[in-house]
Amino acid sequence: MWLISRKERLLTTGLVVLLLIGDLAGCSAPVRAPVVSREQPSSQPQRSSRPTxxxxxxxxxxxxxxxxxxxxxxxxxxxxxxxxxxxxxxxxxxxLTRPVQKRVAKSATVKTPQTKGAATKKKPVVSVKQVSQSAKKKVSSSQSKGKIVNNSSELRWLWPTDGTVVQRFVKGDPVKKGVKIKGRYGASVKAAETGKVVYAGSGLIGYGRLVIIKHNKNYLSAYGHNKKIHVKEGDTVKKGRRIAEMGNDGNGKPMLHFEIRRNGAPVDPLKLLPRRP
CATH class of the missing domain: 3.10.350.10 (LysM domain)
Structure with a gap:
């Protein structure tokens, strides 16, 4: 009985040793951490601000x-x-993007030698009267171009409403393209300059009831967050005319969002509006 129990102990000890060796071998095996590539695309897709x-x-x-x-x-x-x-x-x-212009390959021109008997073309004779008329046309065209530029610079802006500027223009900031004027709910919103109403509605997200006025071919102004609009598209309005009533912004505060754009780009209205006393 003692021999049998001894053999059993030896077998048990051997099994324990084998199990310990296996555990040690498993622990010594290196475990590699998963490698994450830094070149993986961002979870948020890059969206173009302007569709084609x-x-x-x-x-x-x-x-x-x-x-x-x-x-x-x-x-x-x-x-x-x-x-x-x-x-x-x-x-x-x-x-909404400039169309790609197709390049047309220029065909090679072959000059043909002129024969001796060929008649030579005479240069047209321009009279002094024609020269003076063409000169007048050039002067008039240059004057008209200068007149357009002067019209753009001769705009005399008026404050569109009474109130306090609580947010200023920041160039390049998509949220601060104009100024926010805090005032009284229902206060008059006036045209900052004479022009033509080219939009009156609420189709532009973030502007509420919006009025856009075209002053000339370069300048437009916009008036957002209105309670009520008093003009319609196609109306010609004079500077200082009431075009809307001040409404609330997205936070429930009486506010006018006012923008001026030149050739489609936002400009700082405070640089064009007169200084307040």
């Missing part, structure tokens, strides 16, 4: 579409072959 093509929605105008994507309305019209008065319709697809 836009489908016109009900209530859109060429000016409101250009305003939404920060483009000069003349560029949108040119890219899509739309002439003044820039009429568009729901469902129409508008290109």
């Amino acid at each position: 093509v836009y489908r016109v929605q009900k209530g859109d105008t060429l000016y409101s579409i250009a305003w939404r994507f920060g483009i000069d309305y003349r560029s949108v019209a040119s890219w899509n072959g739309i002439r003044s008065p820039y009429i568009i319709y729901p469902g129409q697809r508008l290109r």
Whole structure:
């Protein structure tokens, strides 16, 4: 009996030793951490701020579409072959990027030698009267161009409402494209300069009830967060005329969002508005 129990002990001890060796071997085996590539794409896709093509929605105008994507309305019209008065319709697809111009290979021109008997072409004789007329045309065209530039610089802006500026313009900031003027709910919102109403509605996200006025071919102004609009598209308004009533912003505070854009790009309204006493 003693021999049997001794053998059993030896067998048990041997099994224990084998199990310990196996555990030690398993512990000594290196465990590699998973390798994560730094070149993995971001979880958030990179979205373009401006689509290549836009489908016109009900209530859109060429000016409101250009305003939404920060483009000069003349560029949108040119890219899509739309002439003044820039009429568009729901469902129409508008290109919002410059079309790629196809390069046409120039054909080689072969000069043919002139024969001796060929008649030589005489240069046209220009009279002094024609020269004076062409000179007048050049002068008039240059004057008209200068007049357009002067018109752009001769705009005399007016404060669109009474109140306190609580947010200023920041160049390049998509949220601070204009100024926010805190005032009284229902206060009069006036046209900052004479012009034509090219948009009146609530189709642009973030602006509430919005009015856009075209002052000339370069400058437009916008008035957002209105309680009520008193003008319609196509109206010609004089500087100082009431065009809307001040409403509340997204936080429930009486506020006017005011912007001025030149050639489609936002500019600082405080640099154009007169200084307050």
